[in-house]
Amino acid sequence: xxxxxxxxxxxxxxxxxxxxxxxxxxxxxxxxxxxxPPSPKVFxxxxxxxIWNMGFYADxxxxxxxxxxxxxxxxxxxxxxxxxxxDEVLSFILMSFFRRGMKIYFPDIxxxxxxxxxxxxGLDMEEIPVKEDYSVDLKDYMDLKGDIIxxxxxxxTGLSNTMEDIEALVxxxxxxxxxxxxAYADYSGETALPLVQKYPNLVVVRTFSKSRNMAGMHIGFxxxxxxxxxxxxxxxxxxxxxxxxxxxxxxxxxxxxxxxYFDKCVKSIIENRENFKAELEKIGFEVIPSxxxxxxxxxxxxxxxxxxxxxxxxxxxxxxxxxxxxxDYLRITIGTEYEMMVVLxxxxxxxxxxxxxxxxxxxxxx
Numbered sequence: 001x002x003x004x005x006x007x008x009x010x011x012x013x014x015x016x017x018x019x020x021x022x023x024x025x026x027x028x029x030x031x032x033x034x035x036x037p038p039s040p041k042v043f044x045x046x047x048x049x050x051i052w053n054m055g056f057y058a059d060x061x062x063x064x065x066x067x068x069x070x071x072x073x074x075x076x077x078x079x080x081x082x083x084x085x086x087d088e089v090l091s092f093i094l095m096s097f098f099r100r101g102m103k104i105y106f107p108d109i110x111x112x113x114x115x116x117x118x119x120x121x122g123l124d125m126e127e128i129p130v131k132e133d134y135s136v137d138l139k140d141y142m143d144l145k146g147d148i149i150x151x152x153x154x155x156x157t158g159l160s161n162t163m164e165d166i167e168a169l170v171x172x173x174x175x176x177x178x179x180x181x182x183a184y185a186d187y188s189g190e191t192a193l194p195l196v197q198k199y200p201n202l203v204v205v206r207t208f209s210k211s212r213n214m215a216g217m218h219i220g221f222x223x224x225x226x227x228x229x230x231x232x233x234x235x236x237x238x239x240x241x242x243x244x245x246x247x248x249x250x251x252x253x254x255x256x257x258x259x260x261y262f263d264k265c266v267k268s269i270i271e272n273r274e275n276f277k278a279e280l281e282k283i284g285f286e287v288i289p290s291x292x293x294x295x296x297x298x299x300x301x302x303x304x305x306x307x308x309x310x311x312x313x314x315x316x317x318x319x320x321x322x323x324x325x326x327x328d329y330l331r332i333t334i335g336t337e338y339e340m341m342v343v344l345x346x347x348x349x350x351x352x353x354x355x356x357x358x359x360x361x362x363x364x365x366x
Contacts, residue, residue, distance in 0.1 A: 008100075008122055015116040018319055027342060029333035030317040032155070032184075032294050033215040034269070036336065038251070039261040042214075045254035050247055058246035060237070065249040068256050069221055073193055078226035081233065082252075084243045086183060086207035086220030087113055090149075093203060093222065094121050096235045097177060103146025107136050109325060111155045111181065130157075134288060134296075138165045142172050149179040153188050156321065156331045158290025160188045163195070170199045179203045184292035186211035186266050187273070193223055200225040210293055211266050212255045219244070219252045269293050273334045279344050283351065294333045302354045304330040307347070314346045 001010065018031030028035070066080040073080075083089040090113065098104065100122035106114045108127035118125035128140050134157045141148055148169070153160040170178045170192075180192045182204055192204050208219035222232070236243060244252075255262075273295060277287045280297055287297040298304055308320040308330055319331040334340065 009120065012120050013116055015113045019317060021317070024315065026312075027316045027335065027339050029294075029335055029339070029343065030319040030331075031215075032210060032292070032331075032333045034210065034213045034265075034293065034333075034335065035339065036213045036265055036268075038213045038217075039255045039258035041254035041258045041261070042251045045250045046247060047250075050250050053246055056246075057242055058244065058249060060241035061233075062244055062249060065244070065252050066221075068253045069223075072256050072259065073223060075193075075196065075223055076226065079196065079223055079229055081222045081224065081229045081236075082244060083220050083222075083236075084248075085209065085218035086181070086205050088218075088243065089205050089220040089222050090114075090179070090181070091117060092232050092235055092239075093179060093205075094118075094123070095239075096231050097228075098123055098147070103144075104149060105141060105144050105146055106149045107154065109134060109154070109157065109323075110136075111151050111183075114149055135159050136161060138169045141169055145176075147177040147179070149181065151181040151183065152192070153184045153291040155184070155292065156294070156319070156326065156329075157288050157296050158184070158292040158294060159288065160190065160291040163190050163192060166192050167195055167199075170195060170202045174199070174201050177201050177203065179205065181205045183207045183210055186262075187270055187293050188291035190291075196223050196225070200227065203228060208252060208255060211262065211269075213265060214251065214255060217248050217251055219248060268337075269334050272337055272340050275337075276332075276334060276340045276344070280347075283348060288329075294331050296329050296331050298329045299351065301351050304328055306354075307350060310350045311343070311346060314350075316343055316346055 062082045066082055067077045069080045070077045081089065083092060094117050098121060101124055103124045104118055105126050105128055107130050109130045130136055136150065136154060138161055152166065166180065178201060182191060185191045192202065196202050196204055203222055203224040205222045206220065208217060209215035273290065277295055280287050284301060285297045285299050287295050290296060299307065305320050308318050311318050321327065332343065
């Protein structure tokens with residue numbers, strides 16, 4: 001730490017992303033990405049014209065991109081804010097509407113960046129404990145005096161709240177901002193987006209990194225009232241007007257318009273998730289009923305940290321969390337049908353080896 005860092009940032013806790021090793025080729029199921037390619041329309045959109053135009057600044061208002069998003073989601077362009085990934089969108093929201101010391105609530109088990117941002121911006125954060133089954137009970141939030149951020153479905157569990165419960169929470173206090181992070185909502189079949197035009201205190205954040213197969217492009221957006229979006233754009237233009245480049249926007253426009261390919265990919269991941277869950281349960285795993293593009297699971301035969309290490313040795317990356325309440329579980333992103341078959345074979349072999357070692361240990365003890 002240098003002597004120049006301002007005091008208010010000295011207690012920051014930087015977010016730790018999923019492991020990104022490059023020592024060999026892995027089946028990468030640790031960061032909730034997808035090995036599926038983006039829409040074929042994206043390849044067409046990234047043309048020579050776009051490359052030649054790299055010498056010019058892209059539209060800072062992102063008008064064409066915002067309009068494309070608005071058309072697909074049934075809102076107006078004035079209700080769409082876009083950013084360099086959903087994390088940047090969240091950052092602009094906190095930068096725009098929260099001052100140091102303001103209260104913010106979120107679950108104690110959820111996406112780690114909420115905690116990182118809350119500390120970075122000096123917010124008075126309070127983490128509300130999830131239930132014993134890891135579910136988020138929105139009744140715990142109803143009478144809280146302060147703004148709320150929720151991932152729905154939640155990460156790393158994949159559990160989801162109903163739109164009826166979310167609407168009740170949003171409607172309870174119109175002066176309280178409720179931010180719903182819907183990074184995984186396309187895999188759940190439910191979204192709070194229709195509520196935005198009914199409730200001006202609701203902000204819904206989305207990403208292209210999951211269901212649009214474009215994590216490497218860093219595209220995120222929020223849908224909210226035109227007044228909130230106007231405020232966000234004021235802050236953006238005071239910070240970084242050109243937060244999305246021309247190639248990114250061209251790819252984003254093509255991807256969001258290709259609803260056929262999008263629906264096909266989402267359906268495939270959901271099918272793979274349910275099949276993988278069923279196969280894990282057949283071999284004795286406990287699997288939390290996920291509505292996202294991952295499963296959160298544990299086995300009685302092997303601890304999850306050991307399983308994570310052994311899978312990595314087999315060229316498969318998964319995510320283990322050191323948190324005391326999560327350490328028994330392993331989060332496995334859902335990939336292609338072939339990838340999940342490879343993972344199942346590897347898990348079965350690892351369990352068989354663990355069983356043999358346990359049996360050998362018992363014999364030695366006798």
